[in-house]
Amino acid sequence: PYDGWEQVTLSGTAIAGPILDYAIFDDKFYIAEGSYGAQRVTAGGVVSNVPGLSNANLFATWAGYLWAAYANNVYYSSDGSTWTGPIEVCPDNYEVRGLAGMLQDMYCSCDDGLVYVGNGEVVVGVTPWSGPSATAGRGMLNWQGSLYIPIGKGIYRYDGDGLLPMGLDLKEGLPLDKNGDTRLLIGTNNWLIAVINAAEITDRDTIWAYNGQGWHSVCKF
Numbered sequence: 001p002y003d004g005w006e007q008v009t010l011s012g013t014a015i016a017g018p019i020l021d022y023a024i025f026d027d028k029f030y031i032a033e034g035s036y037g038a039q040r041v042t043a044g045g046v047v048s049n050v051p052g053l054s055n056a057n058l059f060a061t062w063a064g065y066l067w068a069a070y071a072n073n074v075y076y077s078s079d080g081s082t083w084t085g086p087i088e089v090c091p092d093n094y095e096v097r098g099l100a101g102m103l104q105d106m107y108c109s110c111d112d113g114l115v116y117v118g119n120g121e122v123v124v125g126v127t128p129w130s131g132p133s134a135t136a137g138r139g140m141l142n143w144q145g146s147l148y149i150p151i152g153k154g155i156y157r158y159d160g161d162g163l164l165p166m167g168l169d170l171k172e173g174l175p176l177d178k179n180g181d182t183r184l185l186i187g188t189n190n191w192l193i194a195v196i197n198a199a200e201i202t203d204r205d206t207i208w209a210y211n212g213q214g215w216h217s218v219c220k221f
Helices: none
Strands: 021-025 028-032 038-042 046-049 058-062 065-070 073-077 083-088 096-102 105-110 113-117 123-128 141-143 146-151 154-158 163-165 181-187 192-197 206-210 215-220
Touching (some): 028 058, 065 096, 065 105, 073 096, 073 105, 096 141, 096 146, 141 181, 146 181
Parallel strands (some): 021 058
Antiparallel strands (some): 021 028, 038 046, 058 065, 065 073, 073 083, 096 105, 105 113, 113 123, 141 146, 146 154, 154 163, 181 192, 192 206
């Protein structure tokens, strides 16, 4: 232990790979390591492979279920051990880049567009992207009842009816000298936080906060 922190060493059936995503479900910590597998940490720091799930790139929780995505498939479980799936949500050679729930459905951002998994594991297309993208929807989340989806150098809101551009100045996005990819979205009770990587232009990453009345600059690095 160090100042309240304790290191947990991951060691599954394969050499532990990079941590790609995580989720907390039923007081357990689920860790996605891509093709290296998926691991679960229980009380006391006990690490094991996730039962019934070979690989995972993403985890998400919604409506009482734990969801996982790997390649172009998603899976869901009510107990973290028994899984329904694979459910194919995008074509072969495409991947799921983001998971976020809205109402009772799980939305999946794929390379080619946005879909959701409804009752009976039916996959419903919502909207295609303008072209295949390996980053569209990465880090999307539900904040105050709507989905916020990073696409290219913009952020879009989806409320069930359509996509609305939410550029960081509520117009067309940031000026070129401040614009960049959205690396992370964080939802709090009152604010949506966006971390923008502008390294390709200014090498000055920025953090912005949105409260429904506009974006506010928090800091830059």
